[in-house]
Amino acid sequence: MPDYALFLKCDGNSKKGNFEENKKPRKPDTRYWDEVRVVAGVVTGQNRRSNSDARKIELVTPKTGTGDRVYFAVATDPAGTTLLNMSFMCGIHLGVKGNKATVASPFRQGGEIQAHLPNSTTFTTIRSWDGVEFQAIGPYTIVRDPSAADEECVFHKLTIVATVRSSAGTTREFSYDPDLDIELGL
Secondary structure, rough: OEEEEEEEEEEEEOOOOOOOOOOOOOOOOOOEEEEEEEOOOEEEEEOOOOEEOOEEEEEEEEEOOOOOEEEEEEEEEOOOOEEEEEEEEEEEOOOOOOOOOOOOOOOEEEEEEEEEEEEEEEEEEHHHHHHHHOEEEEEEOOOOOOOOOOOOOEEEEEEEEEEEEOOOOOEEEEEOOOOOEEEEOO
């Protein structure tokens, strides 16, 4: 199954707490999903970007075997800004009528539901399609919802939080809450 990453950029000098918005929605450059490939231990984006503000990514869990894998990646700006830690939370998307999700999260750790990954400080470097280096957590394997039927879609909501130290030494937090849709049994 493929690997994907949610790429997010933040301006360490911003006092708003939001990851940067895409300048061109049809050519997302600061908040987007992309397929990534791992070759000889190097993870790189494939320039198949999907605007995470406008379109949800649809990940897959097959009838048998393992599902897609996900990284969460952050790039900081300006030079001298440092990513200190990153965490994510996941829950059922209650805003979707007819959502077939029965568990809070498609992520597991030791067989148990992983709805919150607290403050990871260990990162993998991912080079984006345009050569920018992102620091990422993951990959996390998508696990099939145990009660949903084949060819259904389950809907989850994520919250990603990153803590950075600006070039001036100020510690700031940034957050983003994209949708995560998962096709079952394809």
